[in-house]
Amino acid sequence: MADQDPADQIKELSSTLASVEAVVDLDAKRTEIAQLREQSADPELWNDQNNAQRVTRRLSHLESVVNKVEHIRQRLDDLSVLYELAAREEDSDTRAEADAELRSLREDIGQLEVQTLLNGPYDEREALVTINAQAGGIDAADWTQMLQRMYLRWAERHGYPTVVYDTSYAEEAGIKSTTFAVKAQFAYGTLRGEHGTHRLVRISPFDNQNRRQTSFAGVDVVPVVEHSDHIDVEENELRIDVFRSSGPGGQSVNTTDSAVRITHLPTGIVVSCQNEKSQIQNRATAMSVLQARLLERKRREEQAEIDELRGESASSWGTQMRNYVLHPYQTVKDVRTNVETGNTTAVLDGEIDAFIDAEIRWLRGVEGAGD
Structure with missing residues (x-):
C-alpha cells in the first residue's frame, strides 16, 4: 500500500x-x-x-x-x-x-x-453487558474481572459513558458476575458480536505450583429497552429480594438493605442492582435490566423460529468465540473471524476495535446469507 x-x-x-x-x-x-x-x-x-x-x-x-x-x-x-x-x-x-x-x-x-452495517432493528440502542464467571474456579472469577476492565477501558477510549449496575464479588479474588451499561448510540450494534464464551489460558497466579490454567467467562450483550418496547411483565411473575450492597471479599459497603434482586419466575432470569443509593432507584434500574433481557430473549426466539422455517440450523456464534493465550506464547484470536494479534497487553487494556469491526462484518455476512 x-x-x-x-x-x-x-x-x-x-x-x-x-x-x-x-x-x-x-x-x-x-x-x-x-x-x-x-x-x-x-x-x-x-x-x-x-x-x-x-x-x-x-x-x-x-x-x-x-x-x-x-x-x-x-x-x-x-x-x-x-x-x-x-x-x-x-x-x-x-x-x-x-x-x-x-x-x-x-x-x-x-x-x-x-x-453503515449497523442497521439491525436494535443496533442503534445503548448496550447492557453482563459477564459471568464460568469454569475455572478462582481463575475464572479473576478472568471475569479482567474482561470487565477490558470493556470499560474500551468504552473510555471512545468517550462512551458507562454505569456499573451490579457486581457480585468472589470470595478470594475477582468477581462472579457484573452488569454494566454502555451509554452510547449504536453501542449494542457495535458490541453484540462480543456475545459468547471467552477463554483464557495462562499460568495461574493463584497456583503455588505455577501450573497452566484454562478458565472461561461468558459475555452477554443486550439492547437497552425504550418506552416504545412492549414487554409484558406481571407483578406475580416476579420475586423481589432486598439485601445489603457488598464489596470485595464480601465486605459491606452499605449499611441499609438498598440493593435489589429481581427473579423472573417464568424464565428464571435473575437481575440485581446495587449502584444506586435508594432501594426504589435500584428496583427501577433492575426492572430496566430485566426488560432488556426479556426483549433480547424475545428477539432470539423470533430469530430461531425464522431460522427453523428456513431449514437452517441454530446459529453457533453464541458459543466459544475468542481465545486469549498468555502462556506458553501470547496471542488473542477470534475463532469466527480469525482476527489475531500477539499484543495481548493492548487487547486487555481495551484495544479491541479490530476484533469488533471484523465481528460486525462477519455477523452481517452470517445474517445476510438467509435474506
Missing part, C-alpha cells in the same frame, strides 16, 4: 466513500433532518416527553452522520490539492503531512464503512 501512488490510493478511497454515501443515502437523510427540525421547533412537541426525546435523538444522530460523511469527503478533496502543492513546491514537510492525512482518512473511511 505504501508503494502505491497516492493518486491511486485517493481514487480507491473515493470509490469506497461513494459506496458508503450510496448506502447512507445522504439526500434522504437531509430530507428527514429538515422534517425533524420542523417537528423540534413545535413548542407542543415536549407535551409528549418520550416522543420529544425520540425526535431530538434521531435528529442528532442524522446530523452527526451527514456531517461526518460530508467532512470526510471534503478532507479527501483537500488531500489531492495538498499532494499537488507538495509536488509543485517540492516540500517534504507538506508531503509528510499529506501522507499522514492519507493514513488517517483510510482508517476513518474504513470505520465509516463498518458503521
Whole structure:
C-alpha cells in the first residue's frame, strides 16, 4: 500500500466513500433532518416527553452522520490539492503531512464503512453487558474481572459513558458476575458480536505450583429497552429480594438493605442492582435490566423460529468465540473471524476495535446469507 501512488490510493478511497454515501443515502437523510427540525421547533412537541426525546435523538444522530460523511469527503478533496502543492513546491514537510492525512482518512473511511452495517432493528440502542464467571474456579472469577476492565477501558477510549449496575464479588479474588451499561448510540450494534464464551489460558497466579490454567467467562450483550418496547411483565411473575450492597471479599459497603434482586419466575432470569443509593432507584434500574433481557430473549426466539422455517440450523456464534493465550506464547484470536494479534497487553487494556469491526462484518455476512 505504501508503494502505491497516492493518486491511486485517493481514487480507491473515493470509490469506497461513494459506496458508503450510496448506502447512507445522504439526500434522504437531509430530507428527514429538515422534517425533524420542523417537528423540534413545535413548542407542543415536549407535551409528549418520550416522543420529544425520540425526535431530538434521531435528529442528532442524522446530523452527526451527514456531517461526518460530508467532512470526510471534503478532507479527501483537500488531500489531492495538498499532494499537488507538495509536488509543485517540492516540500517534504507538506508531503509528510499529506501522507499522514492519507493514513488517517483510510482508517476513518474504513470505520465509516463498518458503521453503515449497523442497521439491525436494535443496533442503534445503548448496550447492557453482563459477564459471568464460568469454569475455572478462582481463575475464572479473576478472568471475569479482567474482561470487565477490558470493556470499560474500551468504552473510555471512545468517550462512551458507562454505569456499573451490579457486581457480585468472589470470595478470594475477582468477581462472579457484573452488569454494566454502555451509554452510547449504536453501542449494542457495535458490541453484540462480543456475545459468547471467552477463554483464557495462562499460568495461574493463584497456583503455588505455577501450573497452566484454562478458565472461561461468558459475555452477554443486550439492547437497552425504550418506552416504545412492549414487554409484558406481571407483578406475580416476579420475586423481589432486598439485601445489603457488598464489596470485595464480601465486605459491606452499605449499611441499609438498598440493593435489589429481581427473579423472573417464568424464565428464571435473575437481575440485581446495587449502584444506586435508594432501594426504589435500584428496583427501577433492575426492572430496566430485566426488560432488556426479556426483549433480547424475545428477539432470539423470533430469530430461531425464522431460522427453523428456513431449514437452517441454530446459529453457533453464541458459543466459544475468542481465545486469549498468555502462556506458553501470547496471542488473542477470534475463532469466527480469525482476527489475531500477539499484543495481548493492548487487547486487555481495551484495544479491541479490530476484533469488533471484523465481528460486525462477519455477523452481517452470517445474517445476510438467509435474506
